[in-house]
Amino acid sequence: MRQLIFLFIGILFGITMYKSEAASWFRIYEMFQFKSFHMYGIIGSALVLGVLMIQLIKRNKIKSAFGETISIPDKEKSFYRYAYGGILFGLGWALAGACPGPMFTLLGAGFYSILVVIFFAVLGTWVYGRIASKLPH
Amino acid sequence: MEWIFKPWPWFIGGPMIALVLFLLLYFGKNFGMSSNLRTLCTICGAGKSSEFFNFDWKKQQWNLMVSLGAILGGGIASQWLSLDSSVLIHPDTIAKLQELNIESAGTAYLPDELFSLEALLQPKVLLILAIGGFLVGFGARYAGGCTSGHAISGLSNLQLVSLYAVIGFFAGGLLMNHFLLPYIL
Numbered sequence: 001m002r003q004l005i006f007l008f009i010g011i012l013f014g015i016t017m018y019k020s021e022a023a024s025w026f027r028i029y030e031m032f033q034f035k036s037f038h039m040y041g042i043i044g045s046a047l048v049l050g051v052l053m054i055q056l057i058k059r060n061k062i063k064s065a066f067g068e069t070i071s072i073p074d075k076e077k078s079f080y081r082y083a084y085g086g087i088l089f090g091l092g093w094a095l096a097g098a099c100p101g102p103m104f105t106l107l108g109a110g111f112y113s114i115l116v117v118i119f120f121a122v123l124g125t126w127v128y129g130r131i132a133s134k135l136p137h
Numbered sequence: 138m139e140w141i142f143k144p145w146p147w148f149i150g151g152p153m154i155a156l157v158l159f160l161l162l163y164f165g166k167n168f169g170m171s172s173n174l175r176t177l178c179t180i181c182g183a184g185k186s187s188e189f190f191n192f193d194w195k196k197q198q199w200n201l202m203v204s205l206g207a208i209l210g211g212g213i214a215s216q217w218l219s220l221d222s223s224v225l226i227h228p229d230t231i232a233k234l235q236e237l238n239i240e241s242a243g244t245a246y247l248p249d250e251l252f253s254l255e256a257l258l259q260p261k262v263l264l265i266l267a268i269g270g271f272l273v274g275f276g277a278r279y280a281g282g283c284t285s286g287h288a289i290s291g292l293s294n295l296q297l298v299s300l301y302a303v304i305g306f307f308a309g310g311l312l313m314n315h316f317l318l319p320y321i322l
Contacts, residue, residue, distance in 0.1 A: 006203050011210040012157055012210065014209060015211075021224050026224045041151060046155045082301035087276070089279075090312070094310040100170040113266060129178060
């Protein structure tokens with residue numbers, strides 16, 4: 001039952017990624033060209049609502065559907081891993097035009113070439129895991 | 138209801154993403170899609186030889202369900218909720234892409250030159266998709282999250298380190314878009 005809830009949330013997410021065109025290579029290209037407000041509007045409005053929502057959740061100690069306190073773990077404090085990892089991610093994002101959510105959406109939309117992107121994204125994750133201890137974090 | 142069939146403007150897309158973030162928090166989880174790539178490594182047996190992948194992947198089953206939903210959502214949206222899937226980007230961007238031999242700009246959802254199955258037969262296109270995917274996977278795990286984990290979830294939770302990551306995403310993206318893609322495409 002719980003798994004079905006997450007499936008439903010995923011469907012909502014997939015429809016949103018496709019219909020808002022955030023899953024389109026063209027929109028990502030246009031965003032980095034600063035030619036349209038579209039992607040900035042999507043991320044910015046999600047962010048404004050997200051900040052308000054999380055503040056409300058924290059201040060009012062809102063409980064989850066299962067009665068637990070909603071907790072959002074703080075990210076590990078560091079600089080290099082976020083800077084280096086972020087830049088590498090950005091290079092790939094602008095090249096393949098897809099990040100890890102929309103990749104799945106594009107597969108469902110019938111763009112089967114995206115399987116190459118997904119396969120190599122899994123491979124990239126695996127290589128990171130293998131050499132993580134040797135990288136500056 | 139006609140708006141559903143047209144491309145959604147940012148002021149629908151953004152709030153819908155915030156709704157997804159809320160629903161995940163309300164059901165006791167956090168928003169982060171790239172974690173699924175790690176889980177897929179573990180399912181394929183990567184935990185046997187690497188501590189990083191040695192975790193109980195069943196605890197991440199919920200997130201795999203979100204991914205499965207994202208696949209289904211893409212199918213539903215493209216099959217039943219769209220009349221014309223052309224992405225109408227800015228005319229300047231269309232002109233620029235046509236100069237770079239991306240003729241399908243303005244008439245398709247993804248560039249045919251990169252994502253059609255025929256294009257996949259070209260080694261250059263295969264390399265673009267492979268290297269792009271590899272960098273996304275490697276970079277997301279190195280940075281501890283992707284667009285959903287840092288740009289949406291992390292920044293919403295006012296995490297300074299997520300700002301570093303997002304600045305990194307844009308630095309890398311601008312470098313690729315302005316200085317590398319013109320030579321690659």
